[in-house]
Amino acid sequence: xxxxxxxxxxxxxxxxxxxxxxxxxxxxxxxxxxxxxxxxxxxxxxxxxxxxxxxxxxxxxxxxxxxxxxxxxxxxxxxxxxxxxxxxxxxxxxxxxxxxxxxxxxxxxxxxxxxxxxxxxxxxxxxxxxxxxxxxxxxxxxxxxxxxxxxxxxxxxxxxxxxxxxxxxxxxxxxxxxxxxxxxxxxxxxxxxxxxxxxxxxxxxxxxxxxxxxxxxxxxxxxxxxxxxxxxxxxxxxxxxxxxxxxxxxxxxxxxxxxxxxxxxxxxxxxxxxxxxxxxxxxxxxxxxxxxxxxxxxxxxxxxxxxxxxxxxxxxxxxxxxxxxxxxxxxxxxxxxxxxxxxxxxxxxxxxxxxxxxxxxxxxxxxxxxxxxxxxxxxxxxxxxxxxxxxxxxxxxxxxxxxxxxxxxxxxxxxxxxxxxxxx
Ligand code: AMP
Ligand code: GLY
Numbered sequence: 001x002x003x004x005x006x007x008x009x010x011x012x013x014x015x016x017x018x019x020x021x022x023x024x025x026x027x028x029x030x031x032x033x034x035x036x037x038x039x040x041x042x043x044x045x046x047x048x049x050x051x052x053x054x055x056x057x058x059x060x061x062x063x064x065x066x067x068x069x070x071x072x073x074x075x076x077x078x079x080x081x082x083x084x085x086x087x088x089x090x091x092x093x094x095x096x097x098x099x100x101x102x103x104x105x106x107x108x109x110x111x112x113x114x115x116x117x118x119x120x121x122x123x124x125x126x127x128x129x130x131x132x133x134x135x136x137x138x139x140x141x142x143x144x145x146x147x148x149x150x151x152x153x154x155x156x157x158x159x160x161x162x163x164x165x166x167x168x169x170x171x172x173x174x175x176x177x178x179x180x181x182x183x184x185x186x187x188x189x190x191x192x193x194x195x196x197x198x199x200x201x202x203x204x205x206x207x208x209x210x211x212x213x214x215x216x217x218x219x220x221x222x223x224x225x226x227x228x229x230x231x232x233x234x235x236x237x238x239x240x241x242x243x244x245x246x247x248x249x250x251x252x253x254x255x256x257x258x259x260x261x262x263x264x265x266x267x268x269x270x271x272x273x274x275x276x277x278x279x280x281x282x283x284x285x286x287x288x289x290x291x292x293x294x295x296x297x298x299x300x301x302x303x304x305x306x307x308x309x310x311x312x313x314x315x316x317x318x319x320x321x322x323x324x325x326x327x328x329x330x331x332x333x334x335x336x337x338x339x340x341x342x343x344x345x346x347x348x349x350x351x352x353x354x355x356x357x358x359x360x361x362x363x364x365x366x367x368x369x370x371x372x373x374x375x376x377x378x379x380x381x382x383x384x385x386x387x388x389x390x391x392x393x394x395x396x397x398x399x400x401x402x403x404x405x406x407x408x409x410x411x412x413x414x415x416x417x418x419x420x421x422x423x424x
Contacts, residue, residue: 002027007069010368010386011296014303016040022311036367051081068095075105092318100270103290107149107189117262121287124191145193152184196281199240203274209323216298224418231345235419236336238301300386301334335397336388337405342412344382352379352410363389363404
């Protein structure tokens with residue numbers, strides 16, 4: 001098969017690494033990719049949101065299988081575009097159509113979906129500019145903290161946790177009346193704050209059956225001990241020991257099965273990944289959010305633990321044969337540490353020369369924001385490299401990943417040295 005993988009991050013580098021291990025992969029193309037994916041296939045410099053450009057590329061390169069990494073092409077309907085085009089309709093696309101991608105593309109949709117199908121989540125109410133005064137009044141008697149979420153995609157910035165009623169009222173007004181997050185905040189979900197420890201569970205479904213991938217914990221804040229601004233993710237570990245069998249069984253019964261059945265009941269034929277962000281509140285799962293894709297950097301911890309043929313799993317999604325796929329998982333622990341640019345998640349400068357990659361001893365290096373220029377690898381994003389070490393236990397994994405992260409250098413390199421330490 002000739003495969004097109006859409007995306008440019010550490011997630012896509014980890015996908016490339018796994019997919020090219022499969023005997024079914026003849027040629028891998030990555031659009032647009034990065035310096036790491038180029039080691040596994042051919043990068044294609046196209047705008048993946050321009051679906052006509054994607055079509056031209058697919059036809060020119062005889063591509064017959066498409067895997068979509070990030071959410072935006074899915075939310076904008078890349079899968080629907082393929083199905084509606086006579087030249088492309090026969091090519092499988094892994095990732096939901098627009099209807100299913102709403103699980104991530106609209107917080108209001110996902111909350112209504114969870115409430116309708118009895119999936120445990122924070123109580124919520126949605127407001128628009130038309131009922132802003134009602135929203136202001138509603139906040140008066142809300143318990144603190146108050147969580148405000150822009151309905152649409154807001155590059156990970158659309159969730160605000162407010163510690164006073166006045167702050168929440170001000171922010172709700174900014175979002176609805178002043179388009180704080182543009183079109184994404186034309187609708188705002190107001191919800192209760194959930195207590196507990198966060199983790200993520202990943203499901204692959206063909207629309208009827210599903211496979212549960214290893215769970216992971218992501219470290220979102222820029223600073224050690226979970227301080228400072230939110231980022232796309234500064235590290236991850238998998239497995240997560242507090243997600244024991246009893247907890248995961250509750251997740252399957254209360255969340256995964258009702259989600260798959262709910263999608264079916266809505267007439268949504270979902271083929272792809274469902275990322276379920278969970279809060280573990282003393283052993284009870286509550287859903288924080290759904291994403292219609294894999295997580296980043298969670299993928300860089302999860303995929304190295306998959307021992308079975310990952311591409312065969314995706315082929316089973318296309319063939320609606322996931323029920324017969326036997327997932328094999330390594331019992332080892334993966335720890336991933338993200339190396340980021342100075343200034344991230346605020347302003348940062350690209351183009352710093354990366355050295356020392358050859359000194360990494362016992363970890364995998366996944367490129368996130370890198371570019372290759374004249375045989376030199378340079379930084380090209382806020383999140384630059386993900387270093388994953390797979391070891392017999394969490395302590396060794398984080399120790400090795402941290403040591404290897406320290407062997408890589410570029411001007412302004414920063415990473416957290418406490419990934420996984422809260423769980424040791
Ligand atoms: P989301 O975009 O929905 O993933 O939200 C971003 C982050 O905000 C989550 O990963 C949580 O850390 C936090 N968050 C979102 N909703 C809640 C909630 N209801 N209670 C507590 N934290 C939340
Ligand atoms: N690491 C969180 C995400 O991928 O959304």
